[in-house]
Amino acid sequence: MYYAIASQILKYVLIFLIYLFLYRVFKIVYMDIKGARYERQITSAKLSFLTGERTFNLFEVTTIGRSEECDIVIESPYVSARHAIIRKRGKRFYIQDLNSTNGTFVNGKRIKRIAKITNNDVITLGDVELKFIL
């Protein structure tokens, strides 16, 4: 008899706890999705063609290449489909070559994998020269 009453009351408590658990699980999922969006935030840094024809804003993580999927699309036969990636870590920016055919150069020097880039650095991808402006 007492058991029946206890069970009746506690079933609401259990359902409440289960949904509190679910709320927290979905909160983690929400934080995850927000984390993915963080990569798409625009930073103050810019990348412009040396000829001055176009200027691009950089994201927290920016991909450069010939493919349509890249954030910055450069239509040149000397640029690989996914050529390079620029990431922001703290206040600094780093460029990484994504095993491109013709390589990535910073101020005329070919980078091995990852290199730091600073204001007014000239980045060469294939036959295209870009200026990094912080």
Next chain:
Amino acid sequence: MEEYIKTGSKAMKNVFWIFVIAFALLFIHNKPKGFDTIYFTLAFPILIYIVYYLHVRLFPLGEIQFIILTSFLTEMGLIMIYRVAPDLLIKQIVWIGIGFTLYFISSYFSKHYDWLYKLKYGELIYFGITMVLIASPLIFGEEIGGAKNWLTFDGIYVQPAEAAKIIYILFLAKYLSSKREAKDIVILGIITLIIVGIFALEKDLGMAFLFYVTTLLMIFVATSNLLYTAIGLGALVVGGIISYFLFGHVRVRIEAWLNPWMDVPGKTYQIVQSLFAIAAGGFFGTGLGMGHPEYIPAVATDFIFSAISEEFGFLGAVAIILVYFVIMYRGIKVALNAKDEFGALVATGLISMFSLQVFTIIGGVIKFIPLTGVTLPFVSYGGSSMVMSFVTLGMLNGIALKEEQQDVQLKSQY
């Protein structure tokens, strides 16, 4: 990141309190038979806390949600198993312990999954193991509950098809990452038909369905060819119709699905009892110990979802389904983020197999689709299924970690 872990810990606390309340109630309702039961029950929350802590420590970038969600699911399973079959509780807790151990082992193992890909004659080896595992019950097997898909060693029952699932996915991923011509797909189709045929001989239609649809999904993901998919789906429909006329047990299942009221004491007893149990539950359930889930046959294994629907109600059942959705979401995310094709294909295969299994059995017990006997991963009683579900998630965690690993290397080079 801090808040991330804090929220996870809070979720684990909820799991703990659900456990305390439910088992306090159940121990009053159905007094534990010996001290063993009590000790093992107390070991469960300690186990999941150790596992959670270890996971945070060992894999800081891993899929911690897998641990949180599986703790919840295994706990709901334990509550229901103690309710309907108290004798099985200890065994189930032991299996969960083994499962978590294998989760960590397979995480480390598949973190370096390159060697799985580079293995010489990999395709032949994986295919050979799959065939041996699938065909072995036909020769040495024992018939339990109408299907001949069990092996027994000294009284321990093993379902080799559960292990075959993972090896078969490795085979598919390896095969499809290099061979995508029309000719290769036809060969793959023939292989799949042979496997489905063996399962049909074992009368294990649930597994046949899972293997077939997973192959179809992986072909679609690898080739994005709608024609193959359409042919595959067409063949599924044709195969279903043929097996309806060919096999007696298929006809029974489909007739029971179309009209469960035709033979309530006989052929459709299972599904009708399941429907009654779900109806008795209502929104909030009958309360633990107040329903009659023991009327449902095979309630600790295949029909555990109906028992949960009865005692935790519609809301509890929906919570279980939502938890499975989150696992699926995480799995698909792992597949999308995987760095190479092989990893992406393995992750896709594992998560499709897992989700298909979940929705075939849930759909079956609520009479949404014809019933096929597969277990509800993590919740149902059963060693093979429990262990292999943990290995599945462990491998997904490993694939996710491999991707993160490169990111860490990248950081250290700065």
